[in-house]
Amino acid sequence: MTFGDSRSPAGRGPRSVPKPKRLAHLRLDPRGYPIIAVIGQAPGDIDFGALSERRKLALATFDLCAVCALPFGEELRWQVSVDEAAATAKTLVSSEAPVHEVCALYAAQVCPFVSSPYARHGDEIRRGLKRPEVTFLTGFRQTARVFGRRSGLQTSERVLHFETTDVEQRLRLSSSAEAIDAYQRALQTEVEVTIDEAEREIATRLTELTTEESEDSGSVMAGAAWFVGGAFCPGVGKVQGMQRFAEDPMYTALARRVLLEPGFAKKFEETDDLYTRAAVKWLNSRDHLPKILASWRNTALNRARHGRPSPGKSGGGIDPRKSKRKLQGAARRKNRR
Incomplete structure (x- = not known):
């Protein structure tokens, strides 16, 4: 999950969307976007459009959300998909690390690719292709495996894949209004993530x-x-x-x-x-x-x-x-x- 790509049409501005409490510790870029845990962030080189494989390894090792970098604990592990067949399967294998529900829904508010019906892909493989109109979010009870294999987009590269299983919840977002409603519900029921030192x-x-x-x-x-x-x-x-x-x-x-x-x-x-x-x-x-x-x-x-x-x-x-x-x-x- 990536957001803040300046090449895409803007979604709701990050300063107009209330953040989940668990994102309070994240640094912001000059536009106000939280710098999420899974993207590379060398000083002066923040790339919201690219996932860092090294960061994915750290997230998998310590079992952390790819947005806020806090543990999952007893919360579900959510994956975002625009493929209905993948989203409704009992097991999902994805090259993206899972996230908390409220973190996924926050991204659905501010991520241009997710929130704008006119957004188009910006990577080299899918550049210019318009995204599907419906976004699916699936909540899994556990991450069953993490392993390296060839990327589905760039077959010359190997990336980490996350296999999530035991589906407990599904969300289907076909409009910005549905995304806003789902996010408001998640914000209202957000629980504090308790962590030790x-x-x-x-x-x-x-x-x-x-x-x-x-x-x-x-x-x-x-x-x-x-x-x-x-x-x-x-x-x-x-x-x-x-x-x-x-x-x-x-x-x-x-x-x-x-x-x-x-x-x-x-x-x-x-x-x-x-x-x-x-x-x-x-x-x-x-x-x-x-x-x-x-x-x-x-x-x-x-x-x-x-x-x-x-x-x-x-x-x-x-x-x-x-x-x-x-x-x-x-x-x-x-x-x-």
């Missing part, structure tokens, strides 16, 4: 500018997500933008040590990198991990237990403390590269 730190790091370099904070957060289990997402190594992590063995070596050595995971909280520290503290403080992350880690654990050598294991004569310091130093340098 570790979850708040993840959301902050993902939605604020980097503190030292002019780099997208989502790219740095993706490296931190890689360490706590994103490395084990099926097909992630070939996904667009992930070569930085997949081709450098240090990233996966650290991820495997965090997975296989609880003591190392605890010590890794001492790293100087704010993003890695936030991710590892979040991991170590969870009583139960999100289903997707738990699945990735369990699969990796099972593979390790069936005869594969423990990655990152120190050989004879190597001081584990020196090894840890070396890995931490490399993580700081490489995750900020």
